[in-house]
Amino acid sequence: MNPWLSQAMARIEADYQRSADTHLIALPLPRFAEHGIDLYLKDESTHPTGSLKHRLARSLFLYALCNGWIREGSTIVEASSGSTAVSEAYFARLLGLPFIAVMARDTSPEKIAQISFYGGQCHLVDTPSQVYDQAQALAQASGGHYMDQFTYAERATDWRGNNNIAQSMFSQMAHERHPIPRWVVMAAGTGGTSATVGRYIRYQRYATEVCVPDPQGSVFAAYHRSGDASLVGQGSRIEGIGRPRVEASFIRTVVDRMLEVPDIDSVVAMRALSALLGRKVGPSTGTHFAAMLTLAQEMRARGEQGSILSVLCDAGERYLPSYHHPDWVQRTFGDCTAAQARLDAALA
The missing domain is CATH 3.40.50.1100 (Rossmann fold)
Incomplete structure (x- = not known):
């Protein structure tokens, strides 16, 4: 391995x-x-990380690692309204990986501060419907991995x-x-x-x-x-x-x-x-x-x-x-x- x-x-x-x-x-x-x-x-x-999404973030990271989607130095990108991004920022920091959260501009400042606390960056968009395309584009531009919780959440957990x-x-x-x-x-x-x-x-x-x-x-x-x-x-x-x-x-x-x-x-x-x-x-x-x-x-x-x-x-x-x-x-x-x-x- x-x-x-x-x-x-x-x-x-x-x-x-x-x-x-x-x-x-x-x-x-x-x-x-x-x-x-x-x-x-x-x-x-x-x-x-203070929420139910800690379980999801752990599962998504393990799923992506086992699939070979995350490598050393990979930038992790996620579309999230807050809690998933907080938890993923935690695990990205644990692995020494850069993290970018794409979220709606009206997300609570407290969640944005928590993402920053774990070393993540926040990319804010005007409407929730924009998060998917923006996250995909950022992952492609950085050569990183788009976690895509909305697709993989149901299959990442046993x-x-x-x-x-x-x-x-x-x-x-x-x-x-x-x-x-x-x-x-x-x-x-x-x-x-x-x-x-x-x-x-x-x-x-x-x-x-x-x-x-x-x-x-x-x-x-x-x-x-x-x-x-x-x-x-x-x-x-x-x-x-x-x-x-x-x-x-x-x-x-x-x-x-x-x-x-x-x-x-x-x-x-x-x-x-x-x-x-x-x-x-x-x-x-x-x-x-x-x-x-x-x-x-x-x-x-x-x-x-x-x-x-x-x-x-x-x-x-x-x-x-x-x-x-x-x-x-x-x-x-x-x-x-x-x-x-x-x-x-x-x-x-």
Whole structure:
């Protein structure tokens, strides 16, 4: 084996061995628990780079290295709204490689600062739809490698096991009241994690269904209904999830249900969950929580018991000047009163 490649693989493996598994949090929601319905979040914010995308970045690097796409000195380029780029910048620095993130200009300054902290460069574009072509062009110009998370996310992770997120989630649920979840809720950015979870569930023959909550402006829900891969949309305002086009890694046939979640509901749910946990979470976690509450209400109305499992994607400190700032929310999404009333009704 090429000595540099062998060393690169060893460094990633050593980094993995230094990291413990992430925690499973049981949400204190007695109004549902008394009806036999339990809600859980796997806390992915505790990864070294602070988000669920740390797993994806590791898998993408290993996949590209094993395919011979990354060599010593290769410039790594990615199209990313933030968290994937932060994690890929971390692994690029680990291997001593240059990294360029192509992202929309309105990406949170906190994420841009984190990419820079890990030695990455940020190439900003005016609209999310420009990131793909710009990333490809930069990779070609530098003689480097375009990671292309939106194509390779669903195939870079071994969905059968190998301690992927699905296997970890189900192992941690083993001693809970309802160890096999009724639902796993997993929003889609690339679609890679929902594909991994859906495939793992079927491989293990679990009686669990996958629900993907989709924010406004994303095309995934419409694609799930129609199967039309040519659909385009405005793009999501919930950072990190939803897409303006159908991505190759989103596998609609492993998704049992889509739930379209209004942006304001995601923000209000984010605030409520932050208060419930005593620490701030990000907006995509709010989208997850809003969908979990909808499913829990439906189960309660039908007299069903069981568990609902999802992920805490990242910490809310990255979003203090935006999604956690009342004035910014008012300017961006409008009044929260009606959404807050819906959430209060769900929790009561």
